[in-house]
Amino acid sequence: MSQQPIYYFDNNATTRIAPEVVDAMLPFLSEFWGNPSSVYGFGKQLAKPLEAARDKVASLINADPCEIIFTSGGTESINSAIHTALATQPQKRHLLTTAVEHSANIKFCAHLKKMGFEVTLLPVESDGALDLQLLEKSIRPDTAIVSVMWANNETGVLFPIEEIAAICRSKHVLFHTDAVQIPAKLKIDVKHLGADFLSLSAHKLHAAKGVGLLYVKRRVKYQPYVIGGGQEQGRRGGTENVAGIVGFGRAAELATAHLKNGNIRIRALRDQLETGILKSIDGVAVNGARDARLPNTSNLSFEGVEAEGILLLLDEQGICASSGSACTSGSLDPSHVLMAMGCSLARARGSIRFSLGIYNTEAEVNFLLKQLPPIIAKLRSHSR
Ligand code: PLP
DSSP: OOOSOOEEOBTTTOOOOOHHHHHHHTHHHHTOOOOTTOSSHHHHTTHHHHHHHHHHHHHHTTOOGGGEEEESSHHHHHHHHHHHHHHHOTTOOEEEEETTSOHHHHHHHHHHHHTTOEEEEEOOOTTSOOOHHHHHHHOOTTEEEEEOOSBOTTTOBBOOHHHHHHHHHHTTOEEEEEOTTOTTTSOOOHHHHOOSEEEEEGGGGTSOSSOEEEEEOTTOOOOOSSOSSSHHHHTSOSOOOHHHHHHHHHHHHHHHHHHHHTHHHHHHHHHHHHHHHHHHSSSEEEOSOSSSBOTTEEEEEETTOOHHHHHHHHHHTTEEOBSSOTTTBTBOOOOHHHHHTTOOHHHHHTEEEEEOOTTOOHHHHHHHHHHHHHHHHHHHHHHO
16 A cells, blocks of 8 residues: 555546544444344444434435435436336336436346336536526426436536425425435525435545435435335335444534535646646636536636546646546546536547545646646646
8 A cells, every 4th residue: 555645636527535533433343343133232232323313414404304215325326216117117117317427327228228217317518507497498208217316426517406406395206316416515405405315425524435415305205226124114124324324423523513614725726737737737627617617616727638647647647636426537548427418529528527625726737737737748748
C-alpha cells in the first residue's frame, strides 16, 4: 500500500471516512461484535445502536425511521427499488429511466430487458437536461416505475426531481430516485419531495463502503430483493453490518452540519479550479449544465488528448481524478453519459471529472492548477 501524499479530487467515486465515523464504528468492530438478532443480551444490545443509526439517517432525509431499509449500498438499493415495483405489480412490465443513470440502474434494467421486461431510456439534451414533456408522454399504463437519478455522478447535472415526482404522482406511477450523490451537497426532504423510493450510499458521505439505505415511503408495498433472515422487519435478509450502519448514522449527523457550513466553501474551490483550468489551458470545455449542477463537480473535456494519459500523469503527482464513472474506468469505453449528451467520441475520451469534498483545501487546488497545464501540453505535443 502506497503512503505517498495524495491530492484527492475524486469524491464522487468515494470519500475518505471521517475520523468521527471511525470513532463511532470502532467499538462495534472490537468489543460489541455480537449479532443483533441473538436472544442473549450480548447480541441483543446491538439493536439499540442500530435503531439510533436508523433515526439519524432518517432525520438526514426527513423520513420516518420505519421508512428506512439498510442495504449493502447504492447498487443494492437501486436494484431493490426496481425489483419491488415489478414484484408488487406483476401486470406492469415497463420501466422508464434515463440514458445517463449509474450502471447500478442501467445494467439492472438491461438485465431485466433480457428477462422480457420493456425498458425505455429517456435521452438527454447536450447540457445533460431531461425533456419533462417527453418523460410524461413516455409513462404508459403498464409502467411499473420511473427511476431517475437526482444528480449525475459524472457531470454533477441535477434533474428537477420534485417536478418529476409530481408528474409520476399525477400519473399514479411509482417513482424512485438515485440520490447517492446528494447528501452533504443538497438538502433532502422526502416528505416534501414525494418520491416513493430513494437510494443512498454511505461511502459517498464519509462513512464505510458496503452500507446504504433504501427509503420506502410509508404504505408503499414492498417485496424484498435480498431474501433470507427476517432482518429489517423482513424487508432485507442478512445479518446487519452493525459497525457500518452505526458509522452511516454518525456520517448522517455530520452531513447535516457540512450542508450548513461546508457547501459554500466547496463550491468556491470547485469554481476556482474550473476557472483556473479554463484560463490556463486552451481547448477545454465544461460538460453539462453549469448552473443546475452539484456544487462539487467539474467535468472537463481536453481537446486532442485522451483522459487515460492525463490520469496517469496526474497519478504520478499523487493527484486522483477520474474519467467517467469509476466503476467502468479501466475499460476504454467512452462514458455513456457524455455519449448520451451527444459528445463526439474524441470529446468523451478526453474528459476528466474532478469532484471535491470537505477535506480539499485551496492549497490542493493550487497544486492541481500548477501541475495540469504542463501535463496537457506534454500530451498534446506527443499526439501531434
Ligand atoms: N448511484 C450513483 C449516482 C453513484 O455514484 C454510485 C456509486 O458510484 C452508485 C449509485 C452505486 O453505489 P454503491 O457504490 O454504494 O453501490
